[in-house]
Amino acid sequence: MIHQPVLVSNKLGLHARAAAKLVRLASRFSSNIYLSREDANQQIDSKSILGILMLAASKGTQLMISIEGQDEVEAKEAICQLFETRFGEES
Amino acid sequence: MAAKPEKIYHGSGVSPGVVLGQVLKFESHSRLLLKVHVEDVEAEVRRYLRAIEASKEQLKALKSQLEEKVGSEHGIILDAHILMLEDRLLNADILDNIRTSRANAEWVLMQATDRLVLTYKSLEDEYFRDRHSDIEHVADRIQLNLSGDRPFSWEHLSGDQIIASRDFSPSDFATVDLQKVRGLVLESGGRTSHTSIICRGLLLPAIMGLRGFLDEVSTGDTLLLNGDDGQVIVNPGPARIEAVRRRMEAFGAYPADSSPAQFGTPALTKDGVPISLRANTEMMHELSAAKNCGAAGIGLFRSEFLYFGHPLGYPDMEEQLEAYSRLAREMSPHPVAIRTLDAGSEKVGGSPDLTQQENPSMGLRGIRLSLHSKETFLTQIEAIFRASCNGRIEIVLPMVSTIEEVWQAKALIDQVRTKVRKEIGPAIQAVPLGVMIEVPAAVFSLEVLAKEVDFLCVGTNDLIQYMLAVDRGNPQVAYLFQPLHPTVLHCLNRITTVAKSVNKPVRICGEISSNPFYAVLLLGMGFTQLSMNPLSIPTIRRVFREIPMEASRQIAQKALTFITAQEVHEYLTNAVAKLVPWDITSYAKEIAPPNGRNGK
Numbered sequence: 256m257i258h259q260p261v262l263v264s265n266k267l268g269l270h271a272r273a274a275a276k277l278v279r280l281a282s283r284f285s286s287n288i289y290l291s292r293e294d295a296n297q298q299i300d301s302k303s304i305l306g307i308l309m310l311a312a313s314k315g316t317q318l319m320i321s322i323e324g325q326d327e328v329e330a331k332e333a334i335c336q337l338f339e340t341r342f343g344e345e346s
Numbered sequence: 347m348a349a350k351p352e353k354i355y356h357g358s359g360v361s362p363g364v365v366l367g368q369v370l371k372f373e374s375h376s377r378l379l380l381k382v383h384v385e386d387v388e389a390e391v392r393r394y395l396r397a398i399e400a401s402k403e404q405l406k407a408l409k410s411q412l413e414e415k416v417g418s419e420h421g422i423i424l425d426a427h428i429l430m431l432e433d434r435l436l437n438a439d440i441l442d443n444i445r446t447s448r449a450n451a452e453w454v455l456m457q458a459t460d461r462l463v464l465t466y467k468s469l470e471d472e473y474f475r476d477r478h479s480d481i482e483h484v485a486d487r488i489q490l491n492l493s494g495d496r497p498f499s500w501e502h503l504s505g506d507q508i509i510a511s512r513d514f515s516p517s518d519f520a521t522v523d524l525q526k527v528r529g530l531v532l533e534s535g536g537r538t539s540h541t542s543i544i545c546r547g548l549l550l551p552a553i554m555g556l557r558g559f560l561d562e563v564s565t566g567d568t569l570l571l572n573g574d575d576g577q578v579i580v581n582p583g584p585a586r587i588e589a590v591r592r593r594m595e596a597f598g599a600y601p602a603d604s605s606p607a608q609f610g611t612p613a614l615t616k617d618g619v620p621i622s623l624r625a626n627t628e629m630m631h632e633l634s635a636a637k638n639c640g641a642a643g644i645g646l647f648r649s650e651f652l653y654f655g656h657p658l659g660y661p662d663m664e665e666q667l668e669a670y671s672r673l674a675r676e677m678s679p680h681p682v683a684i685r686t687l688d689a690g691s692e693k694v695g696g697s698p699d700l701t702q703q704e705n706p707s708m709g710l711r712g713i714r715l716s717l718h719s720k721e722t723f724l725t726q727i728e729a730i731f732r733a734s735c736n737g738r739i740e741i742v743l744p745m746v747s748t749i750e751e752v753w754q755a756k757a758l759i760d761q762v763r764t765k766v767r768k769e770i771g772p773a774i775q776a777v778p779l780g781v782m783i784e785v786p787a788a789v790f791s792l793e794v795l796a797k798e799v800d801f802l803c804v805g806t807n808d809l810i811q812y813m814l815a816v817d818r819g820n821p822q823v824a825y826l827f828q829p830l831h832p833t834v835l836h837c838l839n840r841i842t843t844v845a846k847s848v849n850k851p852v853r854i855c856g857e858i859s860s861n862p863f864y865a866v867l868l869l870g871m872g873f874t875q876l877s878m879n880p881l882s883i884p885t886i887r888r889v890f891r892e893i894p895m896e897a898s899r900q901i902a903q904k905a906l907t908f909i910t911a912q913e914v915h916e917y918l919t920n921a922v923a924k925l926v927p928w929d930i931t932s933y934a935k936e937i938a939p940p941n942g943r944n945g946k
Contacts, residue, residue, distance in 0.1 A: 267473075268473075270473060270474075271422070271423060271480070272426070274426065275425045275426045275429050278429050302434055303434050304426060305433045305435055305462060306433075306435055308477050309466065309469070309474075311475075313471055313473075
């Protein structure tokens with residue numbers, strides 16, 4: 256199990272387009288990948304767009320990713336990169 | 347799952363009675379969704395998955411069309427919709443629920459959607475909160491793909507449905523199975539709306555004006571509806587349910603503060619003056635309510651309800667004859683006043699298309715329409731005369747504004763009477779003729795009109811609207827609909843004074859007479875015949891028993907001296923409450939003018 260904090264740094268936050276990208280990416284891995292807000296203990300499945308949108312993560316939100324499974328290392332790297340490149344959007 | 351928390355809401359109780367039932371959300375006819383027990387759950391699961399696949403194909407096709415037309419950046423929102431269709435959480439939940447509750451996919455999906463939408467609506471961030479509409483779009487598409495193979499049916503309903511809807515028009519009653527409906531909760535509407543009048547007539551407890559209620563409940567939720575005080579409790583606890591069961595055993599559908607009297611017994615004032623209380627009705631199954639509540643006949647039968655939603659557009663002579671005969675027989679020996687067709691904005695066969703009138707309340711309606719479409723009128727009058735041998739029938743002409751209309755109508759009525767007398771001979775009975783006094787012009791030509799007819803009926807609902815130029819259905823001016831406006835009182839006082847001077851009986855046929863305070867005011871002005879929804883009769887009967895005639899006269903005299911509705915209200919509620927030994931203050935609110943807007 257890997258835990259990794261990430262920061263939502265794109266302008267629009269984890270809105271529908273970014274959430275769709277995240278779901279598509281996460282679904283490529285067999286590991287269970289969960290997201291939670293630092294300020295709430297609710298944990299959601301990052302392969303569920305309805306879950307991600309429910310986080311209501313706007314720009315500047317700190318999230319914790321928890322990954323568990325065979326490809327957890329690859330998954331962590333790919334997802335961190337997606338956050339770091341701000342989902343290909345403006346900051 | 348743990349017991350759902352109890353939630354309490356307050357609206358306006360427009361039709362009394364307490365019922366327990368389950369919510370049936372009525373959004374539109376095509377989207378009535380119900381819980382249906384399914385035998386083969388795996389087939390239902392496959393059905394749901396097929397609908398998901400079909401929806402996905404449709405969205406993919408739409409997405410590529412959209413991308414071609416406006417560019418790929420806009421296709422992304424449909425991408426999000428496709429992902430919602432595939433959403434693991436949602437689908438796992440739905441498939442689970444189909445299997446465990448053995449319910450149809452539509453119902454399970456709706457429940458899941460409602461829950462999700464509720465969660466989203468609670469989000470603080472506006473962008474994320476608005477995503478509930480995406481969920482609704484996606485769910486609508488799945489529902490549409492599910493709906494092809496199983497149309498809606500009332501058959502599977504348990505029979506304790508409480509309809510929850512934004513709006514419910516009188517014609518919607520035709521589309522529901524009334525045997526299975528126990529109550530009605532609406533987001534819109536109020537006490538004087540037509541729908542609420544029908545509810546009272548049907549003994550159907552109803553609450554209106556509960557804004558946002560549909561977002562708070564789901565089909566299948568248990569609901570406790572108290573039409574007496576306007577309280578709705580979602581997911582009531584066992585103690586409350588038990589209390590309601592006991593109450594229903596004791597009172598049945600009647601309001602707790604009244605007990606029905608024997609059919610036809612007159613009400614009496616404290617000093618023994620008899621007062622006639624008749625019932626306003628519009629549907630045949632209200633007759634038993636009228637009898638059970640001790641009505642001294644029907645004061646106003648709104649005949650247009652025989653026309654609305656009729657498969658042919660209008661009932662033929664035979665059908666009307668049967669309806670009027672039954673009315674007369676059931677109410678015999680008490681009279682039944684049939685108001686001739688009063689359509690204005692509805693589609694009625696044999697008439698020009700009225701639905702396009704820009705201002706139907708001042709358009710071709712009532713007697714104007716009858717004189718315009720004479721065949722329809724002649725058929726109705728003929729049915730009334732033929733039915734006259736079954737009891738005591740009276741005719742009331744609606745919306746009269748000139749004496750010529752009365753002359754023309756009388757000529758037609760005479761023509762029919764002669765024809766029917768030839769055919770059925772002496773069995774034909776005298777049918778007294780009355781006019782509705784509901785247009786200001788009729789109030790001021792009352793002396794002339796009264797000479798031509800046998801009796802007068804005051805339609806206070808319309809009269810107040812026309813006097814004050816206020817459409818009570820328009821929320822922006824509804825506050826100006828003030829039954830206690832001094833002008834309205836002077837108008838009513840003029841009517842009773844003139845009626846007395848020309849020695850013609852006059853009856854109030856508006857919902858206002860079902861308000862105890864207003865009823866005492868009317869009594870004091872000299873109105874000794876009132877007609878109201880059947881359910882209010884026991885309450886008014888009981889109130890009158892506490893009121894000496896002279897006291898009501900003094901109250902009316904004094905009430906006529908004020909210059910604002912606010913002052914009248916203050917005085918009236920105090921003066922009447924002093925005479926009645928139990929608490930009737932809840933009725934004071936119904937006739938209260940709004941605070942602040944036009945008060946002092």
